[in-house]
Amino acid sequence: MSEAPDPGSWACPLPIRDHDRVVIGHGGGGRLSGELVADLFLPAFGVTPSEVLHDAATIDLGEQRVAFSTDSYVVRPLFFPGGSIGELAVNGTVNDLSMAGAVPIAMSSGFILEEGLSLEVLARVATDMGKAAQRAGVRLATGDTKVVDSGLADGMYINTTGIGLIPEGVHIAPTRATPGDRVIVSGPIGQHGIAVMSQREGLQFGTEVRSDTAPLADLVAVMLEACRDLHVLRDPTRGGLATSLCEIAEAAGVGIDFEETAVPVPPEVAAACSLLGLDPLHVANEGRLIAIVPESSTDDVLAAMTAHPDGREAVVIGALTENHPGVVTARTAFGARRIVDLPLGEQLPRIC
């Protein structure tokens, strides 16, 4: 008689866990990315984990608290319905600053260009960056360009790093999530990932799915006017809504329960996910946020959001609980509760 399989030893699906080389999933923002940071980068850098848990670091400069955040963009293709790598590179970093409650001030841009890239393509991308920076009110202050040999960069990669000022009295951090708090999502999810994927693979789903890429600084400003004491903000990019909720639950040691049917999933995203075998909760967004807010302020924050063009479809999807600390559950359309977990690696690679 054969032994029963031991789920704990499963290493499937790819990428495998027990490796000595970089796999695509290490860049996916899921569990493998987290392990790379915790097990390799932090020990090598000599940094303690508590310093680096957020999208943006907080730096004290004299009297000022400054948010500081970096992201490299390797999205393929460079242009997709609703945006380009240029807009994404500005909005993504602006949003990481906004998720610390910071007002974006300045941004750097570091280009790695592939020899042979059309200068016209580069100019279009740079123009998209200029427009996005103007829209977000951030100054493109310093830059750098490197060129690598043909074949070694897939057109271009862009790094942007931003600094922003955190207003006095604002203390937004994953660890501040508290049982009783409500979970708000600012709008429909899954559009960015599906837009990039469909462009890359030449797929069509009736209605065109367009990326939601947008700067969130302005929306965050009206939310902070409604409630200075927002506990957590997070933009659910790589790994999607599920990953962000799991990370918050783990950081704060609280449970999160949400209604799966309350999460706004556009029909065309649902159709695409169903066709491709994807979970919309794991698909990347680039112009949405999750807010964890004190119960007593929920109505005020929601009202401020729905009055703003970037938060018109904001909804409360759930609440935090002291039961099952660190665990996220979703109530399904059938009324059952299921555990929502971090994806291992990358459901859709090279999405940002």
Added chain:
Amino acid sequence: MSEAPDPGSWACPLPIRDHDRVVIGHGGGGRLSGELVADLFLPAFGVTPSEVLHDAATIDLGEQRVAFSTDSYVVRPLFFPGGSIGELAVNGTVNDLSMAGAVPIAMSSGFILEEGLSLEVLARVATDMGKAAQRAGVRLATGDTKVVDSGLADGMYINTTGIGLIPEGVHIAPTRATPGDRVIVSGPIGQHGIAVMSQREGLQFGTEVRSDTAPLADLVAVMLEACRDLHVLRDPTRGGLATSLCEIAEAAGVGIDFEETAVPVPPEVAAACSLLGLDPLHVANEGRLIAIVPESSTDDVLAAMTAHPDGREAVVIGALTENHPGVVTARTAFGARRIVDLPLGEQLPRIC
């Protein structure tokens, strides 16, 4: 009879000027890099040139003046005599901040990793970064990791972006160069470029040439103690000493005259350059600086530098003049004066 050639129409040697695609020289830090910034990035970003002439931008945050600088590192190979891409990535950005007179505070690290890269190699690079950051007194505060498909990144690329505090009373800028000022070089030149080149090409020149990669923040601190009014600092990386002097002359509209024989070129660097047909004045350095100082403070600054381990071999190589504004000349070993110009593109590609 054929017409005389018109030097103005020459487009040789490669890379050619009249192109619609990115060439390797666009990343070389020379004239082509400058044209890409001036003709493509600045118009696209909607930024005026005066805002972005230095290695580091200056940002006003309340009472504080903050230096902000970014660089991507694509050096090949990842390890070379005297250093690695990891050390380079920390020191290079620390040095850009130091060249604004700023005290480095925090740094971001953005990794673009190639699928299949050995995690052991990544750990060695990250450890080098951690040690270099500790040596330079800078905090590795935030990071990001992306993974691209095998074949699309040559192992890894690293972006680092740094922020530093500019002390009160310090105003270092290329435009402050003034006729009468003296030019100091902090030590022997050309070692970094030759070290990387010889490792890459498997060349040997009797004595091993090791990279000079080092953080310059501490040396700059003792220089500022000797003279708060340093006019210009510049680390002659891509494009070498010649490029830095040309850029300063152009930015300030002054002439610079220096003695070619006063420039410290180690014999093994001279031998390698002679063999490879390179000009040591154009070879990259990663642990050297040029200082433009008021004549009256020259002795004090030089004394402070030569008393410091990173400036032991500092020498005065020339002076600024109101003659020939924007032009740099070198007096050769034979007593003749020659004009020193910006290189067009990249003498040694992928050097940092």
